[in-house]
Amino acid sequence: xxxxxxxxxxxxxxxxxAWWQTRFVIGKMILLGIFIFYILxxxxxxxxxxxxxxxxxxxxxxxxxxxxxGYCGQVTLGHAAFIAxxxxxxxxxxxxxxLPYLLSMFIGGLVAGLWSVLFGLPSAKVKGFYLIMTSLAAxxxxxxxxxxxxxxxxxxxxxxxxxxxxxxxxxxxVLDSDLKVYFLGAVLTILLTMGLANLLRSxxxxxxxxxxxxxxxxxxxxxxxxxxxxxxxxxxxxxGGIAGAxxxxxLAALSPEHFQWFWSLWLxxxxxxxxxxxxxxxxxxxxxxxxxxxxxxxxxxxxxPVYPALTMKFLFLKEAxxxxxxxxxxxxxxxGLAYRWWQIKNYFNLWPFSY
Amino acid sequence: MPSxxxxxxxxxxxxxxxxFGKVAALSGVSLDVREGEIHSIIGPNGAGKTxxxxxxxxxxxxxxxxxxxxEQDITKIKTYHRAELGISRTFQKIxxxxxxxxxxxxxxxxxxxxxxxxxxxxxxxxxxxxxxxxTREFIEEExxxxxxxxxxxxKTVGMxxxxxxxxxxxxxxxxLNPKLLLLDEPLAGLNLEEVEDMARFILDISQEKRWKVTxxxxxxxxxxxxxxxxxxxVLSFGNKITTGTPSEVQNNAxxxxxxxxxxxxxxxxx
Numbered sequence: 001x002x003x004x005x006x007x008x009x010x011x012x013x014x015x016x017x018a019w020w021q022t023r024f025v026i027g028k029m030i031l032l033g034i035f036i037f038y039i040l041x042x043x044x045x046x047x048x049x050x051x052x053x054x055x056x057x058x059x060x061x062x063x064x065x066x067x068x069x070g071y072c073g074q075v076t077l078g079h080a081a082f083i084a085x086x087x088x089x090x091x092x093x094x095x096x097x098x099l100p101y102l103l104s105m106f107i108g109g110l111v112a113g114l115w116s117v118l119f120g121l122p123s124a125k126v127k128g129f130y131l132i133m134t135s136l137a138a139x140x141x142x143x144x145x146x147x148x149x150x151x152x153x154x155x156x157x158x159x160x161x162x163x164x165x166x167x168x169x170x171x172x173x174v175l176d177s178d179l180k181v182y183f184l185g186a187v188l189t190i191l192l193t194m195g196l197a198n199l200l201r202s203x204x205x206x207x208x209x210x211x212x213x214x215x216x217x218x219x220x221x222x223x224x225x226x227x228x229x230x231x232x233x234x235x236x237x238x239x240g241g242i243a244g245a246x247x248x249x250x251l252a253a254l255s256p257e258h259f260q261w262f263w264s265l266w267l268x269x270x271x272x273x274x275x276x277x278x279x280x281x282x283x284x285x286x287x288x289x290x291x292x293x294x295x296x297x298x299x300x301x302x303x304x305p306v307y308p309a310l311t312m313k314f315l316f317l318k319e320a321x322x323x324x325x326x327x328x329x330x331x332x333x334x335x336g337l338a339y340r341w342w343q344i345k346n347y348f349n350l351w352p353f354s355y
Numbered sequence: 356m357p358s359x360x361x362x363x364x365x366x367x368x369x370x371x372x373x374x375f376g377k378v379a380a381l382s383g384v385s386l387d388v389r390e391g392e393i394h395s396i397i398g399p400n401g402a403g404k405t406x407x408x409x410x411x412x413x414x415x416x417x418x419x420x421x422x423x424x425x426e427q428d429i430t431k432i433k434t435y436h437r438a439e440l441g442i443s444r445t446f447q448k449i450x451x452x453x454x455x456x457x458x459x460x461x462x463x464x465x466x467x468x469x470x471x472x473x474x475x476x477x478x479x480x481x482x483x484x485x486x487x488x489x490t491r492e493f494i495e496e497e498x499x500x501x502x503x504x505x506x507x508x509x510k511t512v513g514m515x516x517x518x519x520x521x522x523x524x525x526x527x528x529x530x531l532n533p534k535l536l537l538l539d540e541p542l543a544g545l546n547l548e549e550v551e552d553m554a555r556f557i558l559d560i561s562q563e564k565r566w567k568v569t570x571x572x573x574x575x576x577x578x579x580x581x582x583x584x585x586x587x588x589v590l591s592f593g594n595k596i597t598t599g600t601p602s603e604v605q606n607n608a609x610x611x612x613x614x615x616x617x618x619x620x621x622x623x624x625x
Contacts (some may be wrong), residue, residue, distance in 0.1 A: 013491045017484070197478035202487065203469040205476065206455070211464050213452035220412060221531065222438030222467035231473060277454065 016290065019197075027285060036186055040150025041179055049182050051294055053250060056185040058203070060243035060287035061263075062270040063196055063279075064236035068270065070277040072232040074123050074211030075132050077264050078139030079240055081119075084259035085142060086112035087248050088151055091161050094248075100248070101168050101175070109241035115142070116237025117230050124226045139261050148256045160255035168249045181249050188246055192239055197279050199235070209231050211278075262319075269322055273329045275336025284337035289325075296321055361585065362390030365569050366535060371420030373406055373593075380406040381417065382593045383419060388535070393561050395580045396592035399613060402575045404418075405447060407590070408537050411571070412444050413437045416574065424535065432563045443533035446525045447540045447573075453513035457523050458491075460512055461498055464530025465490050497565070498526045502556060518549040525556060529566075536560070538572045542579060552589050554579050581605065589613065 004312035005024070010016045020026045041049055061083055086108040093104035123131055145214035152160070168175045175181055199205045207228045214256045219225055248254055266289070274285020296318065304311050332341060366388040373381040381403045387396045396404050409415040411422060413434035421430045429437055443464075452460050469490065471483040499505055502522050507515060512523060521541060528536055538557065542550050561583075562564040574580050580587065581601040587602060589596040591613040597604060604610055 013488045013495075014484075017487060017491070195477040197475065199476040202476035202479060202483055203466060204473055206459060206463050207466060208453055209459075210452050213454050214450050216414065217446065217450035217452065218463075220414070220438060220444055221464055221527065222435045224433075224435050235473060261509045352392045 001192050005038035017201075019227075036181070036190075041182055046178055049178050051290060053082035053178065053182050054183055055286050055290045056182070056189045057243060057247050057250075058267070058270060058290055059189050060185075060192060060246065061240060062267045062274075062282045062286055063192060064238075064243070065267045066271045066276075066282045067196060067208070067236045067239070068232060068281070070271055070281070071205065071212060072208040072229065074120070074229060074232065075128065076135040076236075076292040077132050077268060078119070078135035078137070078261075079144075079236070079267050080259040080261065080263040081138045082112040082116045082146055082237040082246070083263070084256065085115045085237075085244065085316035087244030087254060087259070088147060089241070090245035091163070091248050091254050092151075092154065095161065095163075101170055105242060105245035108245040109238040112241025112244065113234040113236075113238035116240070120233030123229045123233070133148055135264075136261075139264055143256050143259050147259075152256065160253040162253045163248065165249060165252075175249050177248045178250075184249065185246055188242060192242065193279060193283070196235075196239070200279075204228070204231060266322065269326050271336075272326055273336055275338030278336070278338035280341060281336050281338035284341065286339060289322075292321065292325060293318060347351075356603060359529045361392045364388070365390045365425060366409070366571075367421075367423045368411065369421045369423070371407070371410055371417045371422065373403075373410060373415060373417045379593050381410070383420070384408060384590065384593070386588050386595060386598055388569060389586075390569055391561070391567060392585040393557065393570045393572055393583055395584035395587045396590060397574065397577070397580055397587060398596075401592070402590040403593045404590055405539055406593075408444065408539050408571065409574060412442060412537055422580075438531060441532070441534035442537065443528040443535070444537035445521075445528050445533040445539060445541055447543065449517070449520045449524055451512045451520055451524055451527070454511065456509055456511055457515070457526075458494065458508045459525045460523055461488055461494050461530045464527040465493070467531060495529060498529055501529075501559060502526050503552075518545050520551065521545060521549075522556075525553070529560060529568075533568055536568045536570045537575075538570055540574055541572070542574055542576045550576065550579060554583055558583055 003008075005022060008022055010021075015021065020029055040052055044052075061079065064082065065076060065079045066200070068076045068079075086105075088108075089111040090104040090108035093099045093107060094101055097104075099107075119134060122134040126134065153267070155161070165176055166174050168186070173180070175184065177324075207218065207223045208231075210221070210223060211225055211228060211232075215225055244259075247258070251258070270285040270289050271282060272285070273288055274283070275281025300314060300317065301311050310317070329336065364387045368384060368386050371381055371384050372379065384407060385404070385573075386394075392514065398404055406415060410417045413429070413432065413436075417430070421428055423429060424437070424440055424442065427440070429440065452463065455463070471486060475483045483625065487492060499508055502525065504519065504522055507519060507523075511556055512520060522546075525538075525541065528538075541553055541557065545553060557570060557572070560568045561570050572580065572584065582600055586598060587601055587604045588598040589607070589610050596609045596613060597607050599607070
């Protein structure tokens with residue numbers, strides 16, 4: 001249910017279909033825009049720009065997972081593979097063929113989308129746990145086999161592609177500082193998020209949600225289930241590919257280690273914590289995970305003089321925290337942060353009255 | 356009402372047999388549904404009524420026999436193609452999209468009439484936005500108004516009471532703008548007032564000039580079936596016993612035998 005403030009009436013369907021329906025909301029969005037594009041980058045300092053860039057990358061990666069798991073009901077545990085395909089395609093096109101970075105990013109997205117469709121084909125026949133197995137196959141076949149054994153050898157650079165400073169450019173603009181990378185990422189994330197949200201309120205998105213909720217009824221309503229599942233895989237892979245191609249711009253060297261299976265699992269954790277089936281959930285989950293991990297650093301670093309072993313064990317601590325966070329969320333807030341956010345908003349709708 | 360009052364044959368089921376293992380759910384059932392009529396299918400539990408609907412709808416593929424719709428053989432074609440031809444349905448157990456709002460459920464029924472794809476949906480400008488507004492107009496003016504569900508349009512379907520969910524399901528089936536509507540027990544589990552409303556909606560969509568939808572009705576509530584059907588087919592253990600007008604069927608000795616134990620066909624309600 002959505003409430004509108006007193007005195008606001010919609011006279012056209014157009015108004016009811018708008019994203020931001022009241023001036024208050026538009027005002028909030030403008031403030032958010034000012035925060036993202038002015039306050040954070042210019043007043044926040046390089047550390048927070050770095051954190052924000054990582055968050056942005058997590059959001060872009062998790063969007064595809066959210067689409068597949070949260071909106072189309074196709075559980076995937078191999079999304080890092082498609083991010084990797086995007087990253088490698090974009091890098092190869094930029095380094096070997098000297099294509100412009102944005103173009104190779106786009107092609108990277110397309111290739112990742114098609115690669116994702118290839119591993120989405122089993123979804124025509126299998127559901128649930130069996131589909132998880134095929135997505136695991138996507139992860140290990142793509143990253144651990146094809147990328148590590150073969151693609152990494154292209155150009156004779158050894159295991160990792162080094163990306164010398166200045167190799168990534170947009171027109172005359174060289175992406176050489178954290179700030180520029182951050183701006184690129186912010187623009188891409190906003191475009192992808194809004195695009196996906198738009199998609200979810202039009203024909204294709206509704207068909208995906210219908211397949212998630214009840215595939216038999218969806219078919220009787222005229223939806224070709226297999227085609228639409230594959231479309232979901234394509235869009236998820238495309239978004240993942242763009243995320244990967246963007247991540248390249250933050251790296252000095254690209255190696256398969258950036259796209260290990262744990263990263264796939266991590267992205268699923270992000271949407272579990274943020275809320276399955278919610279775009280807000282993707283954003284909240286990414287923010288939460290990145291900030292928790294940064295917070296962990298703040299706790300661990302002062303302790304290292306006392307317990308030097310902690311420096312070595314940080315990775316384990318990180319994974320343990322990840323697991324603990326997911327467990328706590330599944331027990332105490334299975335609907336994720338997005339649901340909490342919705343509750344808070346509802347509370348303030350009527351505040352200070354109780355009903 | 357004489358049966359030749361209706362138009363040409365719309366759906367022809369010819370000698371359809373369907374087996375699950377060795378159990379014959381349908382054995383050699385033939386019937387024809389004429390344009391504009393309300394054709395009820397009745398029979399005791401397990402007679403194969405829902406199986407027959409599933410065969411017409413394409414969820415099951417009969418091992419023997421043909422089904423043709425408007426003189427086109429549809430026995431082999433997929434469910435979603437049949438939806439595009441104009442066959443829509445509701446389910447015995449409610450099969451709504453529980454996580455979506457009422458409006459979105461009905462919008463989904465418009466699926467085959469919409470044209471936007473991945474790219475145009477992603478951008479959501481111009482054509483797609485206009486298309487969505489036109490869809491909304493259609494739904495508000497034709498369906499929500501007809502079914503009197505204005506007050507719940509933005510509610511999530513899973514939270515609605517059973518009777519309203521049934522109504523939303525009918526709305527979703529109607530949004531497809533069907534030529535043939537399969538109603539699988541639309542009255543099951545409703546209270547008397549809801550039954551009367553639902554019967555009124557079925558008559559509306561069958562007779563109103565705007566709709567004129569041919570309906571196949573599977574139902575146990577004999578009172579309503581006898582009142583609103585134009586013709587009735589009776590199934591028993593997978594065999595068709597007879598087809599006829601309500602009064603013919605009521606006086607048929609075989610039908611009475613099939614329902615033996617329920618001395619009065621009106622036993623379910625009244």
